[in-house]
Amino acid sequence: xxxxxxxxxxxxxxxxxxxxxxxxxxxxxxxxxxxxxxxxxxxxxxxxxxxxxxxxxxxxxxxxxxxxxxxxxxxxxxxxxxxxxxxxxxxxxxxxxxxxxxxxxxxxxxxxxxxxxxxxxxxxxxxxxxxxxxxxxxxxxxxxxxxxxxxxxxxxxxxxxxxxxxxxxxxxxxxxxxxxxxxxxxxxxxxxxxxxxxxxxxxxx
Amino acid sequence: xxxxxxxxxxxxxxxxxxxxxxxxxxxxxxxxxxxxxxxxxxxxxxxxxxxxxxxxxxxxxxxxxxxxxxxxxxxxxxxxxxxxxxxxxxxxxxxxxxxxxxxxxxxxxxxxxxxxxxxxxxxxxxxxxxxxxxxxxxxxxxxxxxxxxxxxxxxxxxxxxxxxxxxxxxxxxxxxxxxxxxxxxxxxxxxxxxxxxxxxxxxxxxxxxxxxxxxxxxxxxxxxxxxxxxxxxxxxxxxxxxxxxxxxxxxxxxxxxxxxxxxxxxxxxxxxxxxxxxxxxxxxxxxxxxxxxxxxxxxxxxxxxxxxxxxxxxxxxxxxxxxxxxxxxxxxxxxxxxxxxxxxxxxxxxxxxxxxxxxxxxxxxxxxxxxxxxxxxxxxxxxxxxxxxxxxxxxx
Numbered sequence: 001x002x003x004x005x006x007x008x009x010x011x012x013x014x015x016x017x018x019x020x021x022x023x024x025x026x027x028x029x030x031x032x033x034x035x036x037x038x039x040x041x042x043x044x045x046x047x048x049x050x051x052x053x054x055x056x057x058x059x060x061x062x063x064x065x066x067x068x069x070x071x072x073x074x075x076x077x078x079x080x081x082x083x084x085x086x087x088x089x090x091x092x093x094x095x096x097x098x099x100x101x102x103x104x105x106x107x108x109x110x111x112x113x114x115x116x117x118x119x120x121x122x123x124x125x126x127x128x129x130x131x132x133x134x135x136x137x138x139x140x141x142x143x144x145x146x147x148x149x150x151x152x153x154x155x156x157x158x159x160x161x162x163x164x165x166x167x168x169x170x171x172x173x174x175x176x177x178x179x180x181x182x183x184x185x186x187x188x189x190x191x192x193x194x195x196x197x198x199x200x201x202x203x204x205x
Numbered sequence: 206x207x208x209x210x211x212x213x214x215x216x217x218x219x220x221x222x223x224x225x226x227x228x229x230x231x232x233x234x235x236x237x238x239x240x241x242x243x244x245x246x247x248x249x250x251x252x253x254x255x256x257x258x259x260x261x262x263x264x265x266x267x268x269x270x271x272x273x274x275x276x277x278x279x280x281x282x283x284x285x286x287x288x289x290x291x292x293x294x295x296x297x298x299x300x301x302x303x304x305x306x307x308x309x310x311x312x313x314x315x316x317x318x319x320x321x322x323x324x325x326x327x328x329x330x331x332x333x334x335x336x337x338x339x340x341x342x343x344x345x346x347x348x349x350x351x352x353x354x355x356x357x358x359x360x361x362x363x364x365x366x367x368x369x370x371x372x373x374x375x376x377x378x379x380x381x382x383x384x385x386x387x388x389x390x391x392x393x394x395x396x397x398x399x400x401x402x403x404x405x406x407x408x409x410x411x412x413x414x415x416x417x418x419x420x421x422x423x424x425x426x427x428x429x430x431x432x433x434x435x436x437x438x439x440x441x442x443x444x445x446x447x448x449x450x451x452x453x454x455x456x457x458x459x460x461x462x463x464x465x466x467x468x469x470x471x472x473x474x475x476x477x478x479x480x481x482x483x484x485x486x487x488x489x490x491x492x493x494x495x496x497x498x499x500x501x502x503x504x505x506x507x508x509x510x511x512x513x514x515x516x517x518x519x520x521x522x523x524x525x526x527x528x529x530x531x532x533x534x535x536x537x538x539x540x541x542x543x544x545x546x547x548x549x550x551x552x553x554x555x556x557x558x559x560x561x562x563x564x565x566x567x568x569x570x571x572x573x574x575x576x577x578x579x580x581x582x583x584x585x586x587x588x589x590x591x592x593x594x595x596x597x598x599x600x601x
Contacts, residue, residue, distance in 0.1 A: 059335035060319035061308065063259075071531045071559065073516065076506050080293075080308075084317060142468035146461060149468075156558050157435060157447065160349070160358065164432055167451035174453050175461040182457075 033107050037100045046095050054088040074152035075145075078115045085112060116169065117148040118199065126195055130188045139183045147176035162203035169201035227377040232596060234367050234374075239589035241351070241364040242371075246586035248348035249422070253567050253579045255341045263333040266321035271301045275324045278486035284327060285309050292507055293317065295486065297324075299502045299520070304330055362430035369423050371588075372416055379413050401598050408591035415584040422581065425565035444554025467544070474513040474537055483508060484540045489515050492540055497532055499523040514543055521548065527570050529563065530556075 030051050039047055061080055089108065093101055118126070123144065127137050150172045158165040177196070181189050212233065216225045260267045278295065285292060289312050296306040304321040321330040343352070350357030381391040391413065394406040428434045436446040457465070489505060497519045506516040514535040521530045535544035548556060563569040567578025 056332065056335065057317055057319075059338055060332050061317065063306070063319065063333055063335070071518065073506065073518065076294075076512070076516065079511070080317070083315070087315060087317075138469060138472040139465075142465055142472050145468045145471070146464040149464060150461060154450075156561055157450070160429055161432065164447065164451070171451050171453050172461070175457050178455075178457050179461070179465055 028108075028111055033104070036103050036107060037096070039100070043095055043100075047092065050088065050091055054084060057084055074155060075149055078113070078152075081113075082115055114202070115148065116151045116202065118144050118196065122195065122199075126192060129195065130184070130191055132188075136183045136188075140180055143176045143179040146179070147172050150175075166201040166203045173199070173201075224377055227374040231371060231374040231378055235371055235589065235592050236596065238364045238367040238371065239593060241360060242368050242589050243586060244351060245348055245361060245365065245368075245426075246582045248344045250579045250582035250586060252341060252344050252348055253575050253582065255337075256568070257572060257575065258337055258341075259333070259335070262337060263321075266330040266333055267304060268302055269304050269323045269325065269330075272325040275301075276327050278490060280327050281305075281307060281322060282486055289313060290318075292486070293509075294504065294506045297490070297503045297505075299500050299522070358430060362427055365423050365427050365430070368585075369420060369427075372412075372420055372423070375412050375588075376416060379409055401594070404591050404594045408588060408595060411584045412588055415581050418577075418581040419585050422565060422578065422585075425561055428561055429565070438557065439554045442554035442557050443552060444558075470543070471513055474543075475511075483538050488540055489517070489536060492536060492542070493517050493519060493534065496534055496542065496545065497521070508538055513537060522571075527573075528560075529569060529571065531559070 030047075034044060034047060037043075037047075058081065061077070061084065085108065089105070092104060096104060123140065126132070126140060130136075132140060151169060154168045154172075158168050177193075180192065184192060213229070216222070220228075278297075281295070282292060285307075290309045291312055293308040293310055295308075298305065305324045306319060307322055308317065308319045310317045318332065320332050322328065323330060346352050348361075350361060353360065379391060381387040390406075392410060394410050395402055398406070424434070424438075428438055432447045436448070440446050486505065486507075490503070493503060493505075499519075499521055501522060502520045504518045506512070508514055514537055517534050517536070519532050519534075521532055522528065524530065530548040532548055533544070533546040534542060537543050548559070551559070557564075560569060567575045
């Protein structure tokens, strides 16, 4: 009896010790976001219904990509997640005021996982500002897609290690830049470097 | 009780110095690491059943009654098209009593949904419920970092290294002398004995039987935590070290250049094939079966504005272990094979890299290996408890 008590106490202390620490919430903390947005009751109701719906859609998307022993196609998965977040933002924007929307966008930008690539906006800016011809535009897209695939393919190696992830990111980023710059003129290269200089690995952002 | 006496016991007669030191370290490190090992093993054996629990929770959607004929995939394409929906991806399970999973979106609103469909009747079974996802996320975080972020991850990593030492020092302590009675004692549990003897046997014997598995699970676990372990494993399997892999170089590497070629072809396909109508899903399934003729769960991602190809992943379990090995092939909109990335053709280090996670979680062979891993990690969970009881008996 005494031993049973001791074992139980021992296990209990263990669980308390591990659970007592500050818990870092996984995923998006919508309760915190709601507080930051200071929503009125009508907005809060819409916000809850909408985020619950999109949470479900995201869970379904993940299940569809990984069930039955399937390995996650990270490029396709994050691409779809990006679309889902964009859709959610568009719907939420319909009932937020300007300041709330700014807060919402800042929160989402800080807390959601971004696709590791030049986004569509930056790609469009590069194409326009550098006046890329069709072939150069194709190389830009191809190098960007190759970068994304290489980086996600190395995920099993750097998984959970942000420093290592940054090393891989920099390596593939250098290759992406080299591939793109190989088709650009001196002037275009200068402008290209200026446009992408803020692009950093996830841990350096 | 004299704790000092117990922690620094004298060397027994005829006990080798090696065994004596192993015994002391086994005791000290065991007491030190037991709390963390308990949490890691308990959460590990809970997490092993994540997919099975999710399937059970969604049993009304996931499992269906089998019939003689499955409907063609065109049935689902047409059915959804009538509702102004377009298929995005489809998962066709190998198991005939499981439903197909289809992701689709509304053509106007672009709203995405994922539903289960009965492949025999075409019935839309609705979407699944992910109520346990939050719970399993917490279990996973406890397993990886005790809910303490990077610090916790390092703590877990260090104690798993200690656990590996415990397993090896445990083997030294377990090793029986060449006496028939002692050999028998080392391999069996005397269930009719008193509590402390049963407890001792559970620690000693179960520890021995689970040793190889626990070592494997531990090594594949710290493989995730420590780059140096990755280097050791990958180099020993013929791959490059992590520092070689991350080394920056001037210009474009061969592998990046090959991938660039592939991506450039896709860019051209986007332009060339924009007017081409996609071939039916049944034809893609037929072509897949022609390329990969074994039975297996198949996932088809359909082309869209940004991706010009059908991307197919098929899980090959037709091997002596029944391990789930993923093969990937791509077809263009004409049904022409554009890429074939077969698991069997990859170098060993690449194969290990792809399978390191299911090898660690036990999902590699599906439910049978998950059950095996559950039992093994349950034993791992019991070892600190039975070990503590052995120590406590001596202390009290």
